[in-house]
Amino acid sequence: MSQMNMIQAINSAHDIMMEKDPSVVVLGQDVGYFGGVFRCTDGLQEKYGEHRVIDAPIAEGGIIGTAIGMGINGLRPVAEIQFADYIYPGFDQIVSELSRLRYRSGGEFFSPVTIRTPCGGGIRGGQTHSQSPEGIFTHISGIITVMPSNPYDAKGLLISAIESDDPVVFFEPKRIYNGPFDGDPDKPGVSWSSHPMGEVPQDYYKVPLGKAAVVEEGDELTIICYGTIVHVAQAAAKLTGVRAEIIDVRTLFPLDIDTLTKSVEKTGRCLVAHEATRFCGYGAELVATVQQECFWHLEAPIERVTGWDTPYPHAFEWKYFPGQKRLAAGIRKVMEAG
Amino acid sequence: MTQKPYLHIPHPAARPGEAPDFSYLELSDAGAVDRPPSDERARNIEYLAHELVRVLDDEHQATGPWDPSLDKEILLKALRYMVLTRAYDDRMQRVQRQGKISFYMQSLGEEAVSIGQGLALEPGDMLFPSYRNQGLFILRGTELVDLMCQCLSNTGDMCKGRQMPVMYQDPARNIFTLSGNLATQYPQAVGWAMGSAIKGEKHIAVSWVGDGSTAEADFHYALTFAAVYQAPVILNVVNNQWAISTFQGFAGGERRPFAARGLGLGMPGIRVDGNDLLAIYAVTRWATERARNGHGPTLIEHVTYRGGAHSTSDDPVRYRPQDEWAAFPLGDPMDRLLQHLLELGHWSDEKQTALEEETKMVVDDAWKEAISFGTMTEPPFLDAQLMFEDVYKEIPDHLKKQRDEMLKLAGEKS
Numbered sequence: 001m002s003q004m005n006m007i008q009a010i011n012s013a014h015d016i017m018m019e020k021d022p023s024v025v026v027l028g029q030d031v032g033y034f035g036g037v038f039r040c041t042d043g044l045q046e047k048y049g050e051h052r053v054i055d056a057p058i059a060e061g062g063i064i065g066t067a068i069g070m071g072i073n074g075l076r077p078v079a080e081i082q083f084a085d086y087i088y089p090g091f092d093q094i095v096s097e098l099s100r101l102r103y104r105s106g107g108e109f110f111s112p113v114t115i116r117t118p119c120g121g122g123i124r125g126g127q128t129h130s131q132s133p134e135g136i137f138t139h140i141s142g143i144i145t146v147m148p149s150n151p152y153d154a155k156g157l158l159i160s161a162i163e164s165d166d167p168v169v170f171f172e173p174k175r176i177y178n179g180p181f182d183g184d185p186d187k188p189g190v191s192w193s194s195h196p197m198g199e200v201p202q203d204y205y206k207v208p209l210g211k212a213a214v215v216e217e218g219d220e221l222t223i224i225c226y227g228t229i230v231h232v233a234q235a236a237a238k239l240t241g242v243r244a245e246i247i248d249v250r251t252l253f254p255l256d257i258d259t260l261t262k263s264v265e266k267t268g269r270c271l272v273a274h275e276a277t278r279f280c281g282y283g284a285e286l287v288a289t290v291q292q293e294c295f296w297h298l299e300a301p302i303e304r305v306t307g308w309d310t311p312y313p314h315a316f317e318w319k320y321f322p323g324q325k326r327l328a329a330g331i332r333k334v335m336e337a338g
Numbered sequence: 339m340t341q342k343p344y345l346h347i348p349h350p351a352a353r354p355g356e357a358p359d360f361s362y363l364e365l366s367d368a369g370a371v372d373r374p375p376s377d378e379r380a381r382n383i384e385y386l387a388h389e390l391v392r393v394l395d396d397e398h399q400a401t402g403p404w405d406p407s408l409d410k411e412i413l414l415k416a417l418r419y420m421v422l423t424r425a426y427d428d429r430m431q432r433v434q435r436q437g438k439i440s441f442y443m444q445s446l447g448e449e450a451v452s453i454g455q456g457l458a459l460e461p462g463d464m465l466f467p468s469y470r471n472q473g474l475f476i477l478r479g480t481e482l483v484d485l486m487c488q489c490l491s492n493t494g495d496m497c498k499g500r501q502m503p504v505m506y507q508d509p510a511r512n513i514f515t516l517s518g519n520l521a522t523q524y525p526q527a528v529g530w531a532m533g534s535a536i537k538g539e540k541h542i543a544v545s546w547v548g549d550g551s552t553a554e555a556d557f558h559y560a561l562t563f564a565a566v567y568q569a570p571v572i573l574n575v576v577n578n579q580w581a582i583s584t585f586q587g588f589a590g591g592e593r594r595p596f597a598a599r600g601l602g603l604g605m606p607g608i609r610v611d612g613n614d615l616l617a618i619y620a621v622t623r624w625a626t627e628r629a630r631n632g633h634g635p636t637l638i639e640h641v642t643y644r645g646g647a648h649s650t651s652d653d654p655v656r657y658r659p660q661d662e663w664a665a666f667p668l669g670d671p672m673d674r675l676l677q678h679l680l681e682l683g684h685w686s687d688e689k690q691t692a693l694e695e696e697t698k699m700v701v702d703d704a705w706k707e708a709i710s711f712g713t714m715t716e717p718p719f720l721d722a723q724l725m726f727e728d729v730y731k732e733i734p735d736h737l738k739k740q741r742d743e744m745l746k747l748a749g750e751k752s
């Protein structure tokens with residue numbers, strides 16, 4: 001075991017997979033010589049060479065399109081898109097091509113691409129460095145969508161993603177790259193070294209795709225969330241004194257419905273939270289699923305706490321971000337209802 | 339794998355610890371490139387995309403057919419605005435370091451592009467800049483205070499707190515709102531120009547992207563539409579040799595100049611010394627004439643150098659030699675214009691020192707005024723209700739609800 005932050009854990013996943021499987025290649029803007037603007041691919045080019053860790057032109061559609069081609073030709077590409085906010089020039093290649101190659105070719109063609117991209121707010125990035133577009137991707141049939149909330153999961157899930165023969169879009173909440181963040185920007189930052197999930201094995205291991213994690217057990221309320229909000233939810237639950245069971249979805253698709261329903265059947269109350277905008281957000285799918293599976297166990301309407309339905313503003317970052325106060329209000333609302 | 343890998347990987351001439359090497363840059367002598375009439379057929383002037391239009395020679399004299407013969411007033415105006423742009427950048431870079439603003443991007447070393455082109459355009463021409471064109475705003479008269487307030491996201495912010503620093507706009511002066519997404523403004527500029535032609539107007543559109551951004555599909559859409567419809571537009575590529583950590587070879591600059599990108603579409607390209615204000619002015623005038631007279635678009639590549647870091651978020655010593663700028667064969671654009679003015683006897687070292695001091699004071703005063711509108715940490719603060727405005731023309735009901743929820747929570751203790 002060793003201490004790793006999320007960047008080091010992601011770097012280690014690459015390293016292990018590149019060592020283990022010569023078909024794994026990495027491409028993206030500034031990922032090679034420089035090691036990535038967030039340093040997730042630091043040192044990999046030096047170790048595995050310029051043919052396996054490839055600096056790419058600034059063309060997201062080109063990065064994803066060529067990654068698909070490499071995948072069709074037997075390689076296992078890991079493509080970095082510098083910010084999730086810049087993934088859209090590659091959107092057509094993801095929606096119309098990557099996600100449907102297997103289907104349209106009757107199973108003859110597929111491309112095992114992993115697309116990694118930093119997402120989320122909290123770094124004063126304004127409307128073009130703060131987005132959480134995961135719900136756009138979970139809406140596409142044929143791809144797997146992942147968002148880890150800590151270094152241990154990030155490494156294990158990324159290894160699973162790279163090994164997966166189905167394409168994966170892997171969102172990395174950049175606000176928690178260096179340490180967990182409980183939603184209070186005025187508190188001094190904490191590092192992962194004081195967090196149990198910052199203990200990361202140096203070797204190969206997998207966290208399975210499609211399995212949620214119960215990060216906090218409780219019997220009064222189920223909070224379903226992922227990414228940065230997992231940490232905010234923990235703090236908010238503490239604030240309210242409610243014995244909440246907190247579930248980190250981890251893999252958004254395929255969704256681990258069993259873990260959710262087991263919990264809600266036990267608690268009878270449910271809150272869904274994410275940083276992304278609300279309308280048609282991923283939370284809507286979670287609410288619909290819980291409603292359908294657990295209707296007769298519910299003692300109160302399911303509550304949703306999300307980012308507001310506006311672009312992510314630069315000046316009002318902490319009024320936009322669904323922090324502890326907003327989550328606590330949501331928790332109280334579910335607890336007081338019914 | 340059966341053979342050794344043989345993918346071509348572009349390599350910059352020098353990395354940290356190595357001696358800077360610009361032997362890859364093909365240079366022409368000042369005055370050496372012919373100046374064709376502005377309505378010449380594109381196929382007859384392909385040489386303009388490969389040679390380098392230069393006016394200022396090594397003795398700081400203006401020479402050759404592209405010499406725009408600018409009078410003293412314009413030259414001095416250009417110098418003043420370059421000094422001002424650099425002083426503004428310097429101040430903003432420092433206040434970012436002090437934590438007063440969240441982010442900043444300098445145009446150090448590239449000032450001649452914005453100032454030279456800005457001077458050659460008409461006020462009615464619509465500008466679609468990149469984030470390194472602050473000189474355009476300053477030249478067109480946007481108040482420094484207004485630019486600073488944007489960077490501060492304070493109560494004077496023209497974007498109402500919505501955008502990161504340097505994402506300015508100035509609708510009154512015909513400058514479009516900046517986007518963080520690279521190259522998106524390029525096809526928009528072409529569309530604006532098509533609009534001008536559809537309406538039968540003489541205004542042209544002008545846009546800028548960096549060398550790295552030419553890889554984006556939007557760059558290629560723009561060229562295609564501009565060429566197909568012969569739109570009255572000037573498309574600029576500011577080749578400052580670097581795109582964050584990747585050198586211009588990663589955008590395809592190793593084999594052919596960016597100016598040649600439009601040749602296949604029949605669109606003329608001009609490669610110009612991007613640190614030579616006179617040459618920039620001259621080629622821009624040529625392109626405006628061509629566009630305004632209905633002869634279509636021009637692509638201009640400015641060969642220059644990014645003198646500073648990409649932004650306040652990166653440290654270039656990790657990927658390029660520290661002394662690379664000093665070795666750049668085209669020098670420093672501000673210094674070259676200054677030397678030209680000294681050579682002509684229009685200016686003196688004393689006057690330059692006085693100008694720089696006076697400019698610093700102008701910038702200082704502007705900063706004092708800007709922070710009176712608030713900073714990220716000191717009031718007055720922008721009203722957070724603004725967050726819900728302008729998503730749509732009218733605030734829809736669900737956003738009114740969310741706004742009320744925010745206000746209610748803000749009033750509560752946690």
Ligand SMILES: Cc1ncc(C[n+]2csc(CCOP(=O)(O)OP(=O)(O)O)c2C)c(N)n1
Nearest residue numbers: 086470518519520548549550551580581582
């Ligand atoms: C669509 C998109 N992809 C990636 C980025 C991240 N990014 C911002 S600036 C930049 C480099 C641009 O280099 P260049 O076009 O040469 O302009 P310069 O910064 O040198 O002026 C990158 C990759 C972005 N802003 N938008």
Ligand SMILES: [Mg+2]
Nearest residue numbers: 548549580581
């Ligand atoms: Mg550049």
